[in-house]
Amino acid sequence: MALCSGAAVANVYLAQPLLELFARSLHASPSSTGVVVTCAQLGYATGIMFLVPLGDVRRRKPLLAVLTVATVATLLGAAAAPSLAVLAAATALIGGATVIPQVLVPLAAELAPPERRASIVASIQIGLMTGIIASRVVGGTVGELLGWRAVYLLAAALTAAAGIATINLLPREHARPAATGYGALLASLPRLLATEPVLRHSSLLHALLFGAYTATWTSLVLVLTHEPFHYSSAIAGLFGLLGLAGAIAAPWAGRFIDRRGALPIITAALLLTLLSAGAYALGQTSLAAMIVAIVLANVAVQWSQIANQARIFTALPHARSRANTVYMVAVFLSGALCAALAAACYAAGGWPAVCGLQTLLATAGLLVMPVVRRHDRTQPTPA
Template sequence: MSTSDASTPASADRSLRGLLLLLATIAGVAVANIYYNQPLLDNFRQSFPNSASWVGVVPAVTQLGYAAGMLLLAPLGDRFDRRKLVLLQTAGMCVTLVIAAAAQNLPVLIAASLAIGVLATIAQQAVPFAAELAPPAQRGQAVGTVMSGLLLGILLARTAAGLIAEYFGWRTVFGASVVALLVLAVVIILRLPKSKPTSTLPYGKLLVSMWHLVVEHRALREASLTGAAMFAAFSIFWSVLALLLAGAPFHLGPQAAGLFGIVGAAGAMAAPLAGKFSDRRGPRAIISVSIALVAVSFVVFGLSATSIAGLVIGVIILDIGVQAAQISNQSRIYALKPDARSRVNTVYMVAYFIGGALGSGVGAVVWPTFGWAGVSIAGLAFAALAGWNHSRGKRHAVTAS
């Protein structure tokens, strides 16, 4: 045959779908590592009774490590082959997870957790890689597919860790992750193509250039603030849910809160559809609908302080709204400067996780004083902030045109 089957449009589409599913798996398996320790705090307390009061540092330093990794490692995707970066970080993650699993005292576990957070930014190589592989008309759908894997990793990590720890102990959680990463590394070597570096800037200038991107692109600033406000709303709910379920009338343990992650997975499954609509209707329209969905979810939450069914409905609406906005925002920013997608993604995701930390902090302050009603109002306020910023950006776009 003079023409390879791989050159036909149908074969090309199948090949792209396969690569996107692989990238989605990479994102989900990688990011899950920063959430495994959250349901294991009581296990750590029992294993290290002399340091019991410090176990809360473990998830905190993991999140800090992830933020540092986004800032310091994620931009390297513009400078080097992303496939090589993914494999190197995967190898480093396996070593770090083994250290965590074998930790005989809490300081070692804390240090390993910091490194786990830094290296888990493998996920932030997968998303811009998808934007690079997909043609412009399918970029939103491609980003949505990979982001669905990332969100599934976030939502299901707590459930998986809780179940494994209950039957096999907390050290097995980290061991199981090593096995998953090693299998994934083999598939990456066999299936993932190399990426083409788009920058020759030295490392220091590469980091400094992110500030220039913020100054240069109004759309990046707008998307970052909208995304931060939406993730703040998302985080305020998930950071307080376990406290709500532990009290009257539910009296449910942490496993019940973890199981809500399975409910939230409905939002992840809707991600590729949201990306497709973003490609067809434009990202601005989808973001507007997404913000409205998040606002509705907090109205539902406010009316569901004693209703599991209401909370389930609210979780589905919240996760679909947040996920659809995330995909549409990223579809917008990846089109701004194709040769700087990793750096653009870093700016956006750093703002995004700052918003998440703010949401968790507000939840910790509001819950003891104002209860669930206060949390619902605060979540609605974050949605209103996203709506105000988005509408201001829309007016500016109309004026500029």
């Protein structure tokens, strides 16, 4: 499940190390290529909204098979895109189809014993983070050597292989009676958000933190490939290896949450994000500061994801797929919006403006935390 999740989620982030290559190949400005990243995030949020809730009422194996076929087909379409507009549309479709991880994560939480739920979620998140990192490192390297179209062809092959293997290895499921129609299933999502404070809190907190992460992460390649660094896309992509710090820190966070709860980890993640914004600002002229910033940001986003998902899976055992849908739609809408805001900030004020956006979002998250603590003191949430 972790391997398949990593292969699938990488498709959402393929474009990030390739922006400079898109600009050269498709005769577009570097700042305009950011629309591809935004479309991928919006497509992913749309796919989560309309497909992931089916996990509460349908067997997962057939659902995963359909998603795998659709993802491979759209990746092949992106590889053949003749213009930036067509590529952006194709990446939106890729995002909509490649929601496989968001079907698997609630399933993993369902299969896990309660006392190890956060640790199991952390294991899946290691796969997810590794996939995101690989998309930058492998994508940047392959793109520099063989062109950006080869990156999408390679992603199609890897997605097909991982999807087929995982579908064959998943335990057999019993038939699940669809007591709720599809329309009613979707209609239950806003009601779930309105009636469940834990879901509202966790969705907002991680949306702010993921938005902060996305703002700098999507603009980072533009900094590294221009003055004073002048790295190639391949070298810039190698900076993604620093994100392994988040994967390394994930198991410890999962064990801590299982023993002590999620809120200390969420608070720490927001503080690390705030610190990383300052280090990113210094990183425009200091390679050491840039490295520190990348490590802090990746640890923070990993911790926040594990902690917030553990909260909602424990609070809503009867609706894990739908709760995950609401949560992830909020998160990726924030990612799409913040990617667009980061492009505008970079065009208006350069890298310092992007770092300021990350600072603002992390600070907003810290201001929300007292409300969350008051709620959990009156109505404790086990995870």
